Amino acid sequence: MRIVVLMKAVPDLVEEIELTADETGIDREFLKFVVSEWDAQALEEALLIKDAAGADVVAVGLASDPDIDQALYTALAKGADSAVKVTGGEETMLTGDRAALLAGYLAAEPADLVMTGVQAADDIDGQLPPMLAAHLGQPHVSVVVAVEAANGGVTVRQEFAGGLVHELAVQLPAVIGVQAARQAPRYAPITRIRQAMQAGGLREVTAAAATAAPAPTVRRMFRPEQASHAQMLTGSADDVATAIADLLRDRGLVKG
Amino acid sequence: MGGNVLVLAEHDGKQISDATYELLGAARDLAAALGGQAEVALFGPRDLASQLGGADVVVSVDHPALAEYLPEAYEQALTAVLAERSPRLVLMSTATAGLDLGAAAAVRWQAPLAAAVTKLEAAAGEIVATAQILGGKVLAELELPGERAIAAVVGGTYPAAAGQGAGTPEVVEVAPPAGLDRLRMSLVQVTEPPGGDVDITTADLLVSVGRGIESQDNVELVQELGDALGVPLSASRPVVDAGWLPKTRQVGKSGLKVKPKAYLAFGISGAPEHLEGMRDADLIIACNTDPGAPIFDVAHYGTTVDLFDLVPALTEKLGR
Ligand SMILES: Cc1cc2nc3c(=O)[nH]c(=O)nc-3n(C[C@H](O)[C@H](O)[C@H](O)COP(=O)(O)OP(=O)(O)OC[C@H]3O[C@@H](n4cnc5c(N)ncnc54)[C@H](O)[C@@H]3O)c2cc1C
Numbered sequence: 001m002r003i004v005v006l007m008k009a010v011p012d013l014v015e016e017i018e019l020t021a022d023e024t025g026i027d028r029e030f031l032k033f034v035v036s037e038w039d040a041q042a043l044e045e046a047l048l049i050k051d052a053a054g055a056d057v058v059a060v061g062l063a064s065d066p067d068i069d070q071a072l073y074t075a076l077a078k079g080a081d082s083a084v085k086v087t088g089g090e091e092t093m094l095t096g097d098r099a100a101l102l103a104g105y106l107a108a109e110p111a112d113l114v115m116t117g118v119q120a121a122d123d124i125d126g127q128l129p130p131m132l133a134a135h136l137g138q139p140h141v142s143v144v145v146a147v148e149a150a151n152g153g154v155t156v157r158q159e160f161a162g163g164l165v166h167e168l169a170v171q172l173p174a175v176i177g178v179q180a181a182r183q184a185p186r187y188a189p190i191t192r193i194r195q196a197m198q199a200g201g202l203r204e205v206t207a208a209a210a211t212a213a214p215a216p217t218v219r220r221m222f223r224p225e226q227a228s229h230a231q232m233l234t235g236s237a238d239d240v241a242t243a244i245a246d247l248l249r250d251r252g253l254v255k256g
Numbered sequence: 257m258g259g260n261v262l263v264l265a266e267h268d269g270k271q272i273s274d275a276t277y278e279l280l281g282a283a284r285d286l287a288a289a290l291g292g293q294a295e296v297a298l299f300g301p302r303d304l305a306s307q308l309g310g311a312d313v314v315v316s317v318d319h320p321a322l323a324e325y326l327p328e329a330y331e332q333a334l335t336a337v338l339a340e341r342s343p344r345l346v347l348m349s350t351a352t353a354g355l356d357l358g359a360a361a362a363v364r365w366q367a368p369l370a371a372a373v374t375k376l377e378a379a380a381g382e383i384v385a386t387a388q389i390l391g392g393k394v395l396a397e398l399e400l401p402g403e404r405a406i407a408a409v410v411g412g413t414y415p416a417a418a419g420q421g422a423g424t425p426e427v428v429e430v431a432p433p434a435g436l437d438r439l440r441m442s443l444v445q446v447t448e449p450p451g452g453d454v455d456i457t458t459a460d461l462l463v464s465v466g467r468g469i470e471s472q473d474n475v476e477l478v479q480e481l482g483d484a485l486g487v488p489l490s491a492s493r494p495v496v497d498a499g500w501l502p503k504t505r506q507v508g509k510s511g512l513k514v515k516p517k518a519y520l521a522f523g524i525s526g527a528p529e530h531l532e533g534m535r536d537a538d539l540i541i542a543c544n545t546d547p548g549a550p551i552f553d554v555a556h557y558g559t560t561v562d563l564f565d566l567v568p569a570l571t572e573k574l575g576r
């Protein structure tokens with residue numbers, strides 16, 4: 001089974017996010033980029049399938065994403081069999097453009113199973129898995145918390161609000177949007193990532209994009225109004241602890 | 257049909273979800289502004305139309321494959337309904353069905369989609385959506401031009417009451433597409449969420465921990481505070497996914513909704529999916545070293561003191 005895991009580089013949310021001067025986009029220049037956490041979950045789940053049933057796991061990213069090489073080498077260090085950088089598109093965070101380009105890649109190098117994160121933090125125009133599946137004409141399931149090979153297809157667990165789970169039998173080829181892997185993503189030692197880098201081996205493939213869905217027009221971006229911002233408690237940890245203890249006592253939530 | 261707004265109904269086979277009523281309330285206002293009517297696409301048991309008195313029209317597709325939510329079956333039914341009804345705007349929630357269907361419909365129906373919407377405005381045929389990105393740190397104002405558009409709306413954005421009318425909508429039946437008889441997926445079984453060791457939804461006070469805690473060992477530190485206060489620990493999703501606390505402790509969209517008298521959040525950023533589960537708490541106190549963390553937009557009190565300093569200090573103050 002050939003499993004393609006799609007990886008997106010997204011701004012690290014711990015960083016201060018700056019807007020572009022015209023305030024219609026994120027200023028990407030000084031941002032730190034990391035692999036979308038749900039894509040890391042998708043990779044882990046793909047590697048679990050490989051461990052259990054055997055699979056050819058291919059990590060795929062867009063060449064135009066910042067720091068994508070690091071992400072793909074890390075995937076190789078974790079156990080992906082190969083890695084591909086897709087060229088042929090401009091740098092874009094729009095899911096519509098990304099899905100169209102990746103559909104072009106997958107038409108040229110088809111997968112039995114595509115796995116990727118259920119969403120990315122910078123999705124504006126929707127999530128990748130269903131868009132890609134619609135281009136490919138394949139079935140898809142999102143918000144998935146387990147994928148296992150079974151009867152020539154896969155069995156997936158799809159999660160709903162409150163933790164209700166539907167187990168579905170899905171024929172291949174298919175696209176799965178992963179919410180969480182069955183176990184926390186494995187750790188790749190830095191030495192192994194370095195080895196992967198030294199070995200090189202990222203393959204570049206130029207893809208011809210499918211016709212993207214129409215995108216919304218960004219009028220402006222802004223930070224949420226701070227009208228209801230928390231009253232900040234300052235001072236030492238001890239001062240803040242005293243203030244919080246008082247707040248709880250005033251409401252009768254703690255004794256003493 | 258030019259200005260109609262169509263809501264995708266969610267249900268469990270018996271009950272229409274609150275999220276559906278939230279969307280229907282919004283649809284009524286938007287349809288009025290666009291000069292159209294509020295329609296609901298109802299897949300599965302047609303008798304649920306009786307719970308949709310807030311709609312002008314219920315568009316029903318009934319077929320055994322639609323009895324329970326199944327992504328491929330719902331997608332086919334939705335495609336058929338969109339072709340037949342040509343609404344100006346489709347509303348879905350950002351729950352599981354919305355995450356499955358919205359972006360697929362954007363391609364199949366060739367319509368722009370706005371994800372994670374927290375505000376919608378319509379005037380003179382123009383639709384503008386405000387959407388959250390980057391874990392709620394940035395909002396984007398999006399124009400949805402053209403004749404058709406899709407918005408996936410964050411749960412809790414609109415009150416459910418506005419969608420719970422007592423009218424008798426016209427029920428329009430759309431023939432089930434033939435593809436429903438040759439689906440490439442099937443429902444094997446439904447598993448209810450695990451029963452609780454403790455019930456965090458009934459606690460007056462919750463001590464909640466997020467990824468800022470860094471490791472399972474460190475959870476112990478917060479557990480000591482919980483023990484000192486005699487209250488259970490709750491958590492954000494990553495803490496549960498990592499296996500540091502059981503699923504029964506998860507607060508948020510895919511966990512539990514809680515409304516304690518006080519909610520203490522340690523190392524939780526306040527992503528939209530987490531806020532959905534706790535923003536109605538009477539008192540929210542958040543500890544996060546990032547002054548720009550979105551949790552501070554819903555918290556009543558906040559501090560950027562390091563949780564590893566604050567938690568032991570609090571345990572000492574409050575311990576009995
Ligand atoms: C379909 C779907 C459903 C979801 N459902 C849920 C859900 O039910 N519940 C949920 O919680 N999430 C849910 N999520 C995930 C959600 O999007 C976020 O990823 C998650 O809420 C982030 O958790 P967090 O705040 O603990 O982690 P992060 O966002 O990583 O935040 C950690 C925070 O800790 C702070 N911090 C770090 N160190 C310290 C320190 N020493 N002291 C103080 N602060 C510190 C950091 O500044 C940071 O803000 C869902 C996602 C999807 C796609």
Ligand SMILES: Nc1ncnc2c1ncn2[C@@H]1O[C@H](COP(=O)(O)O)[C@@H](O)[C@H]1O
Binds near residue numbers: 446
């Ligand atoms: N059996 C089910 N089939 C399909 N969707 C469901 C089912 N149960 C719950 N859901 C979805 O999950 C959401 C929340 O459900 P609940 O937690 O029961 O209110 C609803 O909006 C439903 O769409």
